[in-house]
Amino acid sequence: MPVKVSHTIDLGPDLPNEIMDIARKQGEDPDRVCSDIQELRDMIFERGVCLPPRTDDDFLIRFLRARFFKLEHAYNLLCRYCEFRESNPELHVDVHPFLLTKLGEDDIVSVTPYRDQNGRRIMIYKFGNWRPSKIPVDDIFKASLILLEMGALEPQSQVMGGVGIFDLEGLSLQHIWNLSPSVAKKIISLMVTCMPVRTTAIHIINNNWAFDMAWQVFKPFLSDRMRKQIYIHGSDMDSLHQHIDKANLPMKYGGEMPEFPYTAWMENLAKNDKVMEEMKRLGYEFDPEEFSIFI
Template sequence: MTATKVIMSYPWKSRTEVDGSRQGSCLRDEVKAVAKRELREDDMIRRQAIQQFVEWILKNKDLSDCRTDSNFLLRFLRVKKFSLPMAQDMLLKYLNLRQTFSHLLTKLDCFQPAVAELINKGYLFPSPIRDANGRKVVIGVCSSFDPYKYSNVDMAKVHMMTYEALLEDEETQVTGVVHVGDLRGVNMAYVSLWSPAEFATVFKWGEHSLPMRHKEVHLLYVPAPLKYVYDFVRGRLSQKIRDRFTFYATLEEMHTKVDPKTLPKEYGGVIPMADMIEQWKQELLSKRDRLMDLDSMKLLDNSCVMKKDRNNNANKKSDISNVTGSFRRLDVD
């Protein structure tokens, strides 16, 4: 009961997170101020952009059963600061990503046994308490993932399910997400779950295809022997995202940058991790049908997306070769 009082009284708690209803554009005043300042969003721009976006989708013969509700379209418009051409391009990339890696990113069912186990164990979950800037804090506990029991498919589905569910909340679309990862126990078994080519492509495409505002990435207890992998991951991302990575050797050091109140009690917060996980399970359950319905959207022709990707990735083969070499060095180390 105490935890509930803390959650409900926190000033950045979203209306939809409190009452569970789906919102249109009912952002609170403080969130509207962020949207105006950082995204150039106001009522007129939002209405016009959504209308033009819907018209474009309905006329686009390469799209089938694409969502046209404002909640879905706004996540692309907001991450691209209401540049309609860039938002349209990102939507195409998003659908192409889901279809290209359908084994990883579709059928996001929280009832799948392996996925359900990872959620129950707290492999990845958001804190119910937002930080002082209104951002969602997503917590990953790598020790909850057994690389000898679970696959890269299980890993990817949990991540994609988490991000898709978070994007259903418009305040999170505006304020963005902070990532906190406890990497204790990570070893080469985690890395060997992925082929270098697939690992490289998912990371490289993911930043440009998933409409999320990644504000900060805080990594705790990063194993030194895996520095090649983390250098590779950061190297596949834009400089903007790369600059938002921070590494910590101790929990106390991380508390200087991450508000402990947003973390589980086990990490210096006030709400037990089990309570956070249980609340997240209920939220995923309430959004299960909506997440499953994403699979009905289709990109019938991805030639325009792939042409741009080929033009922007002339050195792709060289990049993959370098990654493979790094993975081999890890085996030696």
Template sequence: MPPSVEINSDGAPFAPIGKHQLRLELEDLPPDFQERARVELLETPERVQEGLANFRNLIQAETGLNLPLDDDKFLCKFLRPFKFNAEQAFKMMKRFYKFKVKYPRYGGFNVTPQGVRHVFDSEVFMFLPTRSITGGRIMIINAGTKWNPKEVLLEDMFRSIMVAIEIAMLEPKTQVGGVNVILNTEGLSISHACQFSPSLAKLIIDWIQECAPVRLRGIHVINQPMIFNMVYKIFKPFLGEYIKKRLIFHGNDLKGLAEKVGPESLPPTLGGVADIPKYPGSIFSDMLFYYQDDFKKHNTYGYLDEIKEKVENNSETK
């Protein structure tokens, strides 16, 4: 029997995957992560309160920006990656919400788990139930064998990345431990390569570099065929130092991948030793269904009037 979504005693959904659980970890930081936050992010009660106060002042002074100012957890997901420096966090947060205004097609009101469910169902994008050796989320993009461009458009893949980052931002552990992306290019073909354009490549890279408030630990590229070089040439001109420092090409060296991410965090199919049996991508979609209302609520934040105006203007010109 394939695993299915269950509900724990706290009312939260999870799916048992071997000895692990696939779930969103929304609880407060446990003691070991609290210590890491103190050491790595200079997180102390005094610094948190100072950062929150300064952050609220900056938000209140920004015209047209709608955010839940009384929700500390919401504000901390922007502050924590910037060590509670309110000015830096505010600059990133503005870019995060301004992107939704500038590109409503990608970042408007339709960026929800159900809106990209087919990407998760097809296993083009997956979350592992384990965490990396740095305590970060492990996300897998199967940009080859599992990707049918006729069913999963490149635009949908981009939206799924945006949804995944929104999920990562919700988890306090991930705010501290960061995110590891494994880009599996096995089976990448000319039909896949033809989906990429310089303009969309730039859009994706700019969003990751300038708008995503998460600690990106690494982008691990594995199983590259020759055609990958063609795709990489499209993206390479737009890569800044931030991504270049985190981009690792492993080829078929899955042992090297496991050393970077953690052998206890990866299944044998990715060079690890973790007991993670194969599970359908629909499990993750089913679990996210329980959070659909939360994502709809998040879509009520930001520069809403500007987004509505942009959408209406686009509709009128069609």
């Protein structure tokens, strides 16, 4: 079966039958969803620990799905999400997504317009392409947060989660100098601990001697469970293919898919009023003149 390619964010709301079967196995009971959401909402108001930007059903179900409908775990995730936003307002307050297109132009971070064999989105970072003198590290965080927030809009991604590929080809000392412990902690927060979409695995490829230095910065923030989700492949693409089918990978990684320009995502986002409205509710700014070039 050919891999489906689409630059459209699928807002659902209905899950495909095969994904719904997986959701049930993860604890989602269609007969209890409404009451579970209400119970989570009651916990928010009764405990008063965190103040989320939204408490509507579509927003809260993301946290329930991310934690297999275990209410206490979903509530704790929501609190970490709120704490991350409060601690890092510069990453989402007065942020204009269409002004971050330079990260796409330099091919630093991208999301494939297709899913892997398990129905997961694939986010690819090419840190060797990053020029710190041109692009501040906070811009990478802003772009990552935007991509994760948009991914969390998709019901299928809420259930299946996503997978990350860190391509470290070209990583150098210049990059390592910008990876302070606070930066490392922020990356882990985004990819693992604070967002309502699960990163089920991180695959590190094309790592060189500089990675060994970066790894020492990251290790203190990784629990044993997190470390088990990280796979280090070096230049062995056959090792990567044991986790992600070749049919669902770019040719650069021994796969069968071509490279897709980031502008295709921007063009579709510029035409999708519903997605932009969802992002506005999280505080993002969209000025017509900024995205008119993509229409």
